[in-house]
Amino acid sequence: MNNWFHSWRAAVRIARRDAWRFKGRSFLVLAMIALPIIGVSAADLTLRTSELSTEETLARTLGAADARIIDPDYGGVPILQHPVQEDSTPAGNYDNKPWPEGRTDVTKAFPAGSTVLTDSAGAGKIRTAHGILQTEIRELKAADPMARGILTLQDGRFPEKADEVAATTHFLEASGLGLGSTVAARGLDREYRVVGSYELPNELKADQLNALPGAFLDPLGKALDAAGMPGTGKSTTHLLALPRSTDADGFTWNMVKEANAKGVMVISRAVALDPPADSDVPLLQREGWGDYGDSAAAKAAALAAAGTIVGLAMLEICLLAGPAFAVGARRSRRQLGLVGANGGDRRHIRAIVLAGGLVIGIAAAVVGTVLGLLLTFLLQPVLEDYMGQRFGAFDVRPLELLGIGLIAVLTGLLAAVVPAVTASRQTVLASLTGRRGVRRSSRVLPVVGLIAALLGAAIALYGSVVSDQFIIVAGGSALAELGVVALTPALVGLFGRTGRWLPLSPRLALRDAVRNRGRTAPAVAAVLAAVAGTVAVATYQASDDAQQRAAYEARLPHGAVSVVLGEGGGRDVLAVRDTVQKNLPVEVRADVDRIVVGKATCEMYADAEGCGRHEVVIPKANQCPLWVYMPDGSDASDKYTKAERRKLAQDWRCKETPSMAYTESGLVVADAKLLKVLEIEDPAAEKALAEGKVVSFSRTMVDAKGKLGIKLITDPAKAEEAMAKGKEAPGQVKSFDVHQAAPGTESYGLAGIVPPAAAKAAGITTVPFGAYFSTERMPSTEQRQKLDDELSKTGASVDLHVEEGFVSENSIVLLSLTVFAGLITIGAAGIATGLAQADAEADLKTLAAVGAPPRVRRTLSGFQCGVVAVMGVLLGSAAGVLPAIGLRLTERRQQMSWYEQALDLGGLMERPQVPIIVPWGTLAALLVAVPVGAALLAALVTRSRGALARRAAA
Template sequence: MKTWLHSWRAAVRIARRDAWRAKGRSSLVLAMIALPILGVSAADLTIRSSELSVSEQLERSIGTADAVFRDPDFGGVPILQSPDGDNVYPADVKDGAAWPSGSTDLTKVIPAGARWITDTQGAAKLTTVHGLLQTDVREMKADDPIARGITTLVDGHYPRKADEVIATSAFLEQSGLSIGSTVSARNFDRPYRIVGSYELPDSLKSAQITALPGAFLAPYGKAVEKAGSLAPGTSVSYLVQHAGGFTWNSVKEINTKGVTVVSRTVRLDPPADSEVPLYQRDDWGDFESSAGADALLLATLATVVGLAMLEICLLAGPAFAVGARRSRRQLGLVGANGGSRSHIRAIVLSGGLVIGVAAAVVGTVLAVVLTLVLQPFLEEFMGQRFGSFDVRPLELLGIALLAVLTGLLAAIVPAVTASRQTVLASLTGRRGVRSTSKVLPVLGLVALLVGAAIALYGSVVTDQFIIVAGGSALAELGVVAMTPAIVGLFGRAGRWLPLSPRLALRDAVRNRGRTAPAVAAVLAAVAGTVAVATYTSSSDAQYRAEYSASLPHGAVSFFQMEDGGRDVPAVADAVQRYLSVDTRADVSRVAVGKPGCPAWGGDAGCGLYEVMVPPANVCPMWVPTTDGSDPSEKFTPEQRRTLLREDWRCKQGDGGGSVYVDGGLLVGDARLLKVLGITDPAAEQALADGRAVAFSKPLLAKDGTVGIKQITDTKAADEASADNKPAPGKVSSIPAHLVTGDQKTYGLQLLMTPATAKAAGLTTVPLGAYFNTDSLPGTEQRQKLDAELAKIGAGVDLTIEEGYVSDDSIFLLALTVFAGLVTIGAAGIATGLAQADAEADLKTLAAVGAPPRVRRTLSGFQCGVVAAMGVVLGSLAGLLPAMGLRLTEERQQLRFHEQTIAEGWGGDLTPPYVPIVVPWETLAALLVAVPLGAALLAALVTRSKGAVARRAAT
């Protein structure tokens, strides 16, 4: 034991001295190992610090209160709740029965002697420098001790008067306002002065203002009548402090009165599931179980860590091998003085141990410092403040041990190789005859074939992505195992190359132990990039083909569905003023009931209309049944396919579009046809003659008319719908012209002029407008238009058809840059090792009269050769998994498409388009630009003249 300990201590001392002498090579390997450790440790610190404890969560949600009381709107009936209050269920509701509704007076439930404040939350459109901004509005006495921790005051002071508010920093930034500015809500006559800024620690990017209770919103979610109406959805919570807090038994007792309670005591010490009545219901399921998701996450993390360690070992291994060869005389002396092979292995392994420990220390320390320095930026990026800075020593120690393990793994092969050399060969510097393994390439070929077969089976026979991914990974490992043999095949191309590239290629082939790992590392990085790029490009091509334009390219439209379209003229004028409009087509909609009714009706005094489809034109699969059953169930799957493909009554329209009114009915003129690109002189003539224009054949009756039913009694209509009967209403028949041919109508089904609608007894209100533009608006035009629309204050949906815009271009560029950096880094490492390993050859070249630039040229070609070989092999290996995944997706989508047709759901009858697109631009950048850039970079950073060396002692 003592001898073993002393030998290892001596080995570590020798390794530490060698590492200090070869600072350049040691720093290179240390950086390779420390960078992943730095990243993983920083990620661990960030995640752990951002994960809040239960007490920290409670401080940010309920302040210092002992509990928060909420009304679940079940009318005060007894309820069952989960301990965290996220799930609430009426206690006595049977399966299928309607849930109760109604409000509860929370003040009658709060225990006597308790102290409480209200927390009322709603929303409003607030005036800003630019116009209007949809903002969360809160009413709470924010400076009360109970609310401490919910908000953090940044500047100014909390509200003291009813006309004072504080605003979040995000609101001030978005609105252009500042402390001292005034703000008001739309339709409010009363202004409020901003007296302070604050932040929500859990939501730094939220735009919110806070006022005193009763100053902006009324209790129980009703708007203050004298101030004007606000958006619905206002809610009230009661933050309660009570001596002794609220135990789980207290919570269950309060639940019997129909009130939800989130208790600090219960959250800190939750009851067992057996004590929670909600969990004992037969219809309750544990939907929060995430064991499968956690297992998948752990498997993903293990795969990423394993690949990262493999990548580092592939790159660091040759560095240790070169170091061992540079120290072969020293190792020979150890053997000549009685050292065994185990001592030689211990010395080389100690090199990996020393570098691994140093990398672990450097990476961990830098991670802590970097996380502390970047904490404010990380918090802003994530949108929430950290809790406490959470350093978990065991986790950091485990991550650091990965660095040590990686260093040892990278040094294993060089240690075994060095221990096998004879003492004579080590002392004389002779390398002997080196031959590559003949078994490894065979195993690699077998793995390649088996992996490709598995991936093919997974993509053609089954629908399991995991099989495709597993087969592709096995095939890629096979290519990695074949790399030394493949490098040898590349060497045969040297006979046709000039001197410098021929020397570089010969050196790479002769030193496969150094070249093959670097090529394999480049291969792995490029293969992953090509696989993701191919899959992304293919998906992007599919999305482009499936994209359904809502308007012709460059066209603009907007709608105002509420307020009777009062702002439509002003908005249309603004669009025409700020955009380069060629044609403007104003449109209206049919309105039933009092003025100002929304398009969807439903309000008191507001009715609906229905575009009639004659019974003879209804698809047999969609005819309502008297018992309410699915009518398509009367047909077999084959009959459904036949109906959808051959019966004109069952065929769908062109799909897509931007017409959101009932039946696709618009009231306008022939200018709308021009904007939509519909060329039909007969349609224009029909509009001029007072007829409607129909774009859907089922709408047209046998007599050539279309029917519009006006439904004034919506209650009776609902009752008729429940009984599968037609809704009562007045039907207006309008002569119509049917547009035939392949015309894309962008959702428009029926068009008539205002005069035709008036003659048919239909009331219309402005809806919006369509525009043709000479060119797409630029950023400045959009900003000016948005500011004008904000001043108008209209709630409109503005649509500008820009065509399909891919979101993957930046992603593909980032992938290419990443692969390029990894490739250049790996090739640069291999080149640096080659220069250190081939210093004698370079001196020989200089001795025989080679010009100084040969060193620079040779270095560039050495780097370029490694990069080129890795990129070529990686590009080929990366295509396999992407193609397999796309074939699997094609099978899944085809099966779903057939199922959709068989079940009579309708839709597009065209089979799904699932292409496989090779990203030639990415491949070209990798195959040409990356090796060329690596070669030029290596040539530029290499000195033309080497240092004069002393003659080696003999």
């Protein structure tokens, strides 16, 4: 034991001295190992810091209160609730009864002597320096000690008077206001002075105003009600603090269940800190409510994914760092020979080389962990702003950081294993004389690699053609890639046979790469692994991008603009239309109206008193048999067999269901200008609109006589009741003459166009709804920003859409992957080139001695780097396409299976299109630009003249 300790102590001292002596090589290896450690440790610290503890979460939701009392709006019936989450359901069985709803008197759940603080929230359109901003309004006495922690004061103070408000910092930035400014809500003449700024720790980007209870929402609600406008949607909860004499245990779970019996939901601090067992929670005993959290399979999959990432990262580092240790061992072979000459055996040689990995690994662990700590600390404010929430206390978990550091140490040791074994096998004479000897390449490794590659390809093919499990494809692809990695030394030898057709410098570079496969093959394998992963993801992303492009449904022709407004009875539509035309390069403007039933101020889909709705009457002959109403309320598709449902799914009546876009019926009231904006070239349709006929884009709406019926339903409640019984909804039907558009006409979601004259003649009430615009050119970003600012000043909730066509989000992903693969490739090739220069210094001096010009050194260095990059990129591109194709084939089978099941059930689905697209642009960049860039970079940073060396002593 004592001898073992002393021998390793000496080995570590020698390794430390060599690492300090050869700083360049040591820094290179240290950087390779430390970079992943920096990333992993920073990710661990960020994740742990961003995870709020239960106490921190409660401080942001309850402040200093013992509980928050919530009305679940079940009309006071007994409820069951989750102990921690805001989930609840009525305790009774209401399958065949009306679902309970209505307000609950929450005060009956307040324990005697409790202190209560109301917390109300609503919304309003606040006038700002730029116009109107939709803002949340919160009425909470934030200065009260019970509310401490819910709002974080940044500047000034919280409101103390009824005419004062505080605002979030994001609201002040967006509105252009500051402390001392005045704000008012649209529809309310009263003004409030901003006396403070604060932030919501969980919502840094929230636009919110804070006022005293009853100071803002109540006056605003009364003003809006008087103007006939929608209210603020005020909701109220209560913060509750128990009296000191009874708060020893806080608001217990038994007290929560007592409140539940009164129809009140409670979020309790004591319960959240010490949750009851699942068996004591009645809600979790109900079917379907106990399946919270990730399943064991999901957790296992996540752990497997994390383990795979860590394993691949370690493999990548070992592939790159291993040759560095091998070159270091060869550069120190005289020293290692002296150890052997003085009685050291192979154990001591291996210990010295392994100690080099240990020293570098420990240094990388320390440097990576320290830099990870600093990086996390410095980037925390940036990450908080990006994620929109404050993190918790800086959470450093030493055991986790120690484990991450041990990965660095283990990686350093693994990278030094092969060089250590190789160095220990050299004889003392060969080490002292500097002769490398001749070693035959392994014949077993290529055979194993070929078997693994073929077996992995077969498994991936099986997974993509027979099985629906993605894991089989991924596993087979990974095995095939490892097989190609094992084949790399043999493939490098095959590449060497092409050298006879190359000029001098690339021939020398290729010959050197083949002769020194010990450092070439790992670098090629590292490039291969990086490129294979990039090509696999890029191929999958490009295929998915093509699928999304094919599935994309444009709302308008390219460059066209639509603006619709369904609130306020069309009060603001005229101003909105003019605003859009003034700020955009409009070519044709088509005004559209909508049909209303009842008062002209009725909003779309609003269930207000005196407001109805309308619908298109679908003739019985045109109704899809799968979706008709049955008298007993059952599903009509149940009476058909699978074969019949499949056949009916292809029936034109089921395939051509009218669109319900924009309005409740899909109909709009407009003239022929709308056809021009929609780029519908149909002279007969223009003529029909001029003659007062409705233009229909769906055959199902038109009866055998060429008529279209619009039913005006004045009582929606009676209509719903009748439809529930399988009867038709009662209402007055207006009939119109129709022009049927040509089949396949792209109407961009519209079911039909009703001319204004025909609607007026039928006695149908219409109100302005919006407009469609064709533009001379695509609106610029500056024009869009100015338009948004102008529209915000109108105070209307405008639905503005500019059709830009399909915008691929994957282009950025593909670009990022290409850049990432390029950096890895250039880095790996550069490392191999640096090692080659260090290892082949004698050869370069021989070239200089025989009269080779200085530029040969630079040219040779560039070609050495390029050779490694070309071999790695070629092999990686071939290996990366396999998993992507396999995954796409598996996905195609899965989607086709869902499609077949939907047809069996009578579903109306489009046949899935799952294309396989090879990203030739990405491959071209990898195959051409990256190797050329790596070669040029290596040539530029290489000195053309080398230092002269003294003749070695005989």
